Amino acid sequence: MNGLAGKRVVVTGGTSGIGIATAERFRAEGCEVVVFGRRKTKDTIQIDVADHEAVGKAFAEVGSVDVVVNNAGVSVRNLAVDITPAQWRQVLSTNLTGAFNVAQAAARQMLLGKGGVILNTASTNGLVGYRFYADYNATKAGVIELTKSLALEWAPTVRVNAVCPGYVVTPMQEAEYTPAMMEELNRRIPLQRHGTPQEVAGLFAYLASDEATYFTGAVIVMDGGETAGSLASAGSLGD
Numbered sequence: 001m002n003g004l005a006g007k008r009v010v011v012t013g014g015t016s017g018i019g020i021a022t023a024e025r026f027r028a029e030g031c032e033v034v035v036f037g038r039r040k041t042k043d044t045i046q047i048d049v050a051d052h053e054a055v056g057k058a059f060a061e062v063g064s065v066d067v068v069v070n071n072a073g074v075s076v077r078n079l080a081v082d083i084t085p086a087q088w089r090q091v092l093s094t095n096l097t098g099a100f101n102v103a104q105a106a107a108r109q110m111l112l113g114k115g116g117v118i119l120n121t122a123s124t125n126g127l128v129g130y131r132f133y134a135d136y137n138a139t140k141a142g143v144i145e146l147t148k149s150l151a152l153e154w155a156p157t158v159r160v161n162a163v164c165p166g167y168v169v170t171p172m173q174e175a176e177y178t179p180a181m182m183e184e185l186n187r188r189i190p191l192q193r194h195g196t197p198q199e200v201a202g203l204f205a206y207l208a209s210d211e212a213t214y215f216t217g218a219v220i221v222m223d224g225g226e227t228a229g230s231l232a233s234a235g236s237l238g239d
């Protein structure tokens with residue numbers, strides 16, 4: 001991708017699933033990648049993105065950054081009537097407050113320097129309702145609105161975009177869906193399969209690159225056609 005080589009990139013939640021693939025993809029593009037992860041590994045800055053002060057310190061330690069991929073997230077499959085205050089707090093503080101903490105700390109540097117790109121991970125769950133994920137869905141809808149608002153405030157220096165993946169095969173997905181449930185989903189998705197972490201990573205790389213310099217405030221859906229139709233189109237028969 002044009003313009004990525006030599007860029008300094010932070011990927012949050014980069015020790016699993018989409019985050020690992022994203023870190024690998026940016027490294028393959030010649031970037032210097034710093035991973036913020038909850039788990040300690042030798043190449044990771046251990047951090048809870050919900051901790052505002054810790055996020056600020058981590059960015060101070062890393063120094064200037066060109067691209068941030070706000071990828072850390074959690075989901076818990078639960079009926080809305082059974083969501084506990086602790087679950088609600090964890091999902092909100094990671095997915096929404098965490099994304100804000102990271103974007104704010106990054107922008108404070110980028111706005112004073114040579115600008116940059118912030119990419120937020122929303123989801124199709126932020127676009128339409130799904131049972132069992134009321135808290136998660138609320139955070140992802142919040143990430144979409146946060147993205148648009150930050151894009152307006154930080155233009156033209158910092159580009160801010162959101163990506164909405166559909167079903168992607170990762171440890172998060174495999175923890176909550178049995179193989180039979182995943183097969184059933186594959187039958188319902190127009191492209192008849194889950195997405196891969198590498199496909200999402202490729203979209204992040206594109207959006208961070210000089211190929212995508214007119215994208216800001218955009219919400220890009222990558223879901224194999226899952227949300228292209230609705231109950232209304234499902235009723236049009238012929239399938």
Ligand SMILES: NC(=O)c1ccc[n+]([C@@H]2O[C@H](COP(=O)([O-])OP(=O)(O)OC[C@H]3O[C@@H](n4cnc5c(N)ncnc54)[C@H](O)[C@@H]3O)[C@@H](O)[C@H]2O)c1
Pocket residue numbers: 012013014015016017018019036037038039047048049050071072073074075094098121122123124164165166167168169170171172173
């Ligand atoms: N897998 C899917 O189908 C799918 C679909 C749409 C969106 N997403 C989103 O993509 C992102 C990555 O998901 P994934 O499927 O790779 O999940 P995953 O569980 O494999 O990875 C999530 C990562 O986030 C990290 N993390 C969680 N809480 C954290 C915290 N408080 N501070 C720092 N790191 C934290 C975890 O340690 C892990 O490395 C998430 O934001 C998720 O909501 C996933």
